[in-house]
Amino acid sequence: MTRFLKAAITALAVLLLSSCSGWTGPNSVGLPGTKGDDKGSYHVRIQMPNINGIEQNSQVLVNDVNVGTVTGIELQGWHALVTIRLGGDVKLPANTTATVAQTSLLGTLHIALDEPLGEPAKGQLRDGDLIPLQRAGGYPTTEQTLASVSTVLNGGGLAQLQEINQQINAALDGHTADARSLITQLDVFSRSLNSQRDNLVAAMRGIDDLATTINDRSGTVDAALAKIPPALDVLARDRENLRTAITSLGEFASLADSVVRRSSQSLQANLEAVAPSLRELANAGPNLTRSLGLLATFPWPQAGIKQFIRGDGGNLSATIDLTLGRADNSYLQMTSADGDLTALETLLGRTIGRQPTPATKNPLTAPILRGGVR
Numbered sequence: 562m563t564r565f566l567k568a569a570i571t572a573l574a575v576l577l578l579s580s581c582s583g584w585t586g587p588n589s590v591g592l593p594g595t596k597g598d599d600k601g602s603y604h605v606r607i608q609m610p611n612i613n614g615i616e617q618n619s620q621v622l623v624n625d626v627n628v629g630t631v632t633g634i635e636l637q638g639w640h641a642l643v644t645i646r647l648g649g650d651v652k653l654p655a656n657t658t659a660t661v662a663q664t665s666l667l668g669t670l671h672i673a674l675d676e677p678l679g680e681p682a683k684g685q686l687r688d689g690d691l692i693p694l695q696r697a698g699g700y701p702t703t704e705q706t707l708a709s710v711s712t713v714l715n716g717g718g719l720a721q722l723q724e725i726n727q728q729i730n731a732a733l734d735g736h737t738a739d740a741r742s743l744i745t746q747l748d749v750f751s752r753s754l755n756s757q758r759d760n761l762v763a764a765m766r767g768i769d770d771l772a773t774t775i776n777d778r779s780g781t782v783d784a785a786l787a788k789i790p791p792a793l794d795v796l797a798r799d800r801e802n803l804r805t806a807i808t809s810l811g812e813f814a815s816l817a818d819s820v821v822r823r824s825s826q827s828l829q830a831n832l833e834a835v836a837p838s839l840r841e842l843a844n845a846g847p848n849l850t851r852s853l854g855l856l857a858t859f860p861w862p863q864a865g866i867k868q869f870i871r872g873d874g875g876n877l878s879a880t881i882d883l884t885l886g887r888a889d890n891s892y893l894q895m896t897s898a899d900g901d902l903t904a905l906e907t908l909l910g911r912t913i914g915r916q917p918t919p920a921t922k923n924p925l926t927a928p929i930l931r932g933g934v935r
Contacts, residue, residue: 598630598646599648599649600649601649601650602629602646602647602648602649603646603686603687603688603689604632604644604645604647604688604689605644605645605647605686605688605689605690606642606643606644606645606689606691607642607643607644607645607659607672607691607692607697608637608640608641608642608643608691608693608694609640609641609642609643609659609694609697609699610640610641610694610698610699611640611641611661611699612634612641612643612661613661613699613702615634615643615661615670615672616631616634617631617632618630618631619631619669619671619672620664620669620672621645621671621672621674622662622671622673622674623651623653623673623674623675624675628647628648628651628674629645629647630645630646631643631672632645632646640694643672645672652685652686653674653676654677654682654683654685655683655686655690656677656680656682656684656696657674657675657676657686657692657696658674658675658676658677658678658692658696658697658698659673659674659692659696659697659698660672660673660697660698660700661699661700662699662700663702663703666703667703884906885902885903885905885906885909886902886903886906888902889901889902889903889906890903
């Protein structure tokens with residue numbers, strides 16, 4: 562019996578020693594009842610940039626639901642290779658992302674599996690699949706968050722913000738109306754700019770086109786710039802003449818202004834006097850323009866030339882009366898010289914065949930007799 566007991570103890574010791582070759586602590590032993598230990602479970606490997614304290618037997622969550630367990634962690638190059646075991650009923654897309662997250666504020670860490678953001682789900686995770694490093698990461702831990710807050714509070718410039726606030730309050734003290742007016746004007750200015758966006762864009766495009774044109778003609782611009790210094794030298798040599806010319810121009814402008822101011826009333830009166838004549842000339846405009854056609858073709862109007870002369874020439878029969886009586890009757894009636902030429906003609910002895918006769922009274926100047934007889 563003693564011999565059998567020794568043999569059993571020896572065998573048990575050998576078994577324990579062989580099984581303890583991978584011992585790293587209590588977590589290296591799988592715990593009974595964990596998720597992913599059922600029938601049909603499968604393993605997935607994850608390349609993690611930083612495991613942040615993830616250990617074997619840590620939970621694997623999907624939408625805060627425990628679906629698996631971490632079964633192994635090993636070093637692969639410069640990152641960690643984590644092996645997880647998922648339950649057989651867990652269906653995830655092949656492009657699933659893995660993130661190290663914290664269960665609670667001071668709780669343990671777990672691995673969260675999520676569908677990819679910004680891209681559709683593809684395929685399905687299967688036993689032995691690998692989630693690459695590009696789809697793995699980690700959320701900030703409590704320690705990292707507290708360290709960032711400490712940096713902001715201690716050296717992040719909050720004291721400077723308080724000082725800036727105090728300075729602004731001191732500057733606005735007693736000037737609230739001016740500050741309010743400034744804000745109102747800035748609002749009007751911004752609205753005006755907003756309403757002219759199209760014009761501003763067009764102006765910028767015009768500037769861009771101008772810059773493009775100048776760039777295309779850079780040779781011409783360079784030549785022009787090269788010729789500017791000699792031109793400036795000429796101007797520099799003649800600056801005394803230019804100064805004299807500008808001074809003379811100023812004196813002329815002053816003199817012209819003085820003349821205009823002194824003669825403004827006379828000029829205004831002349832313009833007012835000319836206004837009626839110009840108005841009547843404008844009213845007679847059509848008749849005036851039509852009469853101009855008679856000057857070159859007198860005594861026939863230009864419009865009737867083709868009706869009067871059908872060929873290369875025309876015949877004219879006219880009786881021209883140049884007697885003194887006819888001239889007196891035609892041109893001197895109702896004037897102070899009315900009748901003088903007729904009297905002269907009578908004195909010269911011509912009375913026969915004259916129209917009107919010397920006995921004919923002027924109906925405009927002769928007195929009216931009783932009974933209607935002049």
